[in-house]
Amino acid sequence: MSGGNILVVDDDDAVRAIVAQALRRAGHRVRTAANLAELDREMRAALPDVLVTDVVLPDGDGIENATRIVSEQPGLPIIVLSARNTLTTAVRANEAGAYDYLPKPFDLDTLTRAVAAALLRRAPATPNVPGDDDHALPLIGRSPAMQDVYRVIARVVSNDLTVLVSGESGTGKELVARAIHDLGHRATAPFVAINMAAIPRELIEAELFGHERGAFTGAAQRTAGRFEQAAGGTLFLDEIGDMPIEAQTRLLRVLQSGEFTTVGGARTIRADVRIVAATNRDLQSAVASGQFREDLYYRLNVVPITLPALRERRQDIAMLARHFLDRAAAAGLPRKTLDDDAIDTLEAHDWPGNVRELENLMRRLAALSRDDRINAAEIAVMLGDGGAGAADPDIAIDAAVRGYVDRLARNDPQSLDNGTLYDRIVAEVERPLIESMLARHGGNQLRAARAIGLNRNTLRKRLDLLGIDPVARPSAREPR
Missing domain, CATH: 1.10.8.60 (Helicase, Ruva Protein; domain 3)
Incomplete structure (x- = not known):
């Protein structure tokens, strides 16, 4: 395939030169601009096949400018580069109609592949740009692993595809679900979460789908289930791997048909919800062992998002x-x-x-x-x-x-x-050492002294000097 005409916009001279060189080696024809004014001049001179632009430019915001360009040139793929490596930046780029978003520092081979792919495809224009406020982010981190998460989230907020979030406990799976909801077109509707591991197995269907009065012992009135409560919004199914197999069967039917009935009811209700599920289990292994339905797994795993453990993104810890x-x-x-x-x-x-x-x-x-x-x-x-x-x-x-x-x-x-530091630090260490060893040996001074490496008389002197009273310990008895 022959190369394309690429316009690269970045206020950093070194970045422009390196990117231009890499793209020219890949067979493309490259022009460059250092700011929005130069970009406009280059665009008027000749439309590029792909625009590669930084976000922070001396005379304006590259993403806001991308929104304008997409509205004027809807067929032009735009690749956004940014050192503001946050979820908001990824979402802004996506909603501005950008074809792709690459966080800085980026790999030149990755950029070259993105440009080649952009030449074959066109990005839709859906300008709807939220503010770029890091403090409002539900997810925080600028590591490469989190950038991958941001990019997937940015691509799913504008649709209703089912998402399966996996990761260890404590990685923030519900935060991902809330981000998908809050940044999407269902944001004004309810976000409803249910933890499958916390619901008794005999009550899960009633919790999910609701029940009619008299449907079972104790059902004194009709109660709406989570599907009804989340109508128009997002239903977050947490710990989906702990769902009983019989409830999995009914959930699968709802996902297939988009309809359900309450427990004890006959009226069909439309399930107008987006499903985001989460698990800390290996669902593929659960499928292999017969603990999780394979067909339900594929229904849920339309868009997989894997959250990294914190030890896998240590550079985010300080932030x-x-x-x-x-x-x-x-x-x-x-x-x-x-x-x-x-x-x-x-x-x-x-x-x-x-x-x-x-x-x-x-x-x-x-x-x-x-x-x-x-x-x-x-x-x-x-x-x-x-x-x-x-x-x-x-x-x-x-x-x-x-x-x-x-x-x-x-x-x-x-x-x-003042020459007292050694004695002060030794005293700070000695007291908890002696107290902890006395406690460990039930107040027995002889055993505590042996464990520490002192003779019993020396230990007694240290007890007197430090004001530690072993007699006050009810379990303290000296051997005879």
Whole structure:
């Protein structure tokens, strides 16, 4: 296939040169522009086959300009490049009629393939542009994995295709469902969620489809189900993999026919809802084991979206942590910030509870941290509590000591030069060490001393010096 005429718009000289060179090597004829004024001149001189444009330009917004160009030249494919790698940017580009959206930094081969594909296709124009406000985003992250999620969401908000969101617990599957609803044409209608794992299996059909009075024991009046409650809007079926097989059969019939009846009813009701389902299970394995209907799986998996675990997008952790601290402050908790070392500690953690675990940690720190600036020691201690995702103990002790010194440097800098620092830190470590070992050995001083590596007389002296009273422990008994 012969190359096309490509117009590249970017205010960065280096980006324009590199992109133009890559496209020319691919056989295309390339013109460039550094701003919207130059773009207009080039467009008047000759229409390109594909327009590649940055969003932030010196004299205007590239996406707003794309909306205008699409209305004037509806057959022109536009590829949007942006360093504002947010869900809003992807949605704005899609709704402005752009053919594709590539977050910066992008791979030149990816751009070259996108241009080649754009030459074969045309994008529809549907100008309806929301504001570009990162703080209003339901999803946060600029990692490549999240950019893939944004691009899929941007492409499904303008239609009613069924979406299946998969990912570990705590990754934000309901946030994806809400984004699809809130950014789509059903936004003014209800968003209704139901967790399949939380409903007793004998009540699932009544919950989904409603029931008539007298349909079963305790049904004192007619009750609308979730399908009726979500009429015109979106029904979010969370933990769909936990749905009993008999309920799966009825759900499949509704998805196939678009109609249902209430439990105990005879009147057919139209199911005017968009379905977004979510699971943290491997549904393909469930299909293979006979626990999930294969035909229902394919009905749900029209547009799959896989959310990455937080450990797979560590570069988003700092942004998310600061966002959660801002939310905590907005909810009335003290406003806190994070040390650079604190960020390093957060990024080193594996986050088995994913984004939900990070949010809960930030709320605890906002409520309990004594300083306005959170340090690595506090984070290491909290991550070590409860056994969930516990930090390496050597790292935690190291972080605790460094954090202690950092606090002294901020709050009492003279104490770092008065020759008492060693004794103060040893005392800070010694008391919890002795207390924890006494507790571990039921107050038995001999066993605690052996575990620590002291003789019993030395331990007794340290107990007296530190003011620790083992006799006050009801379980403390010395061997005779």
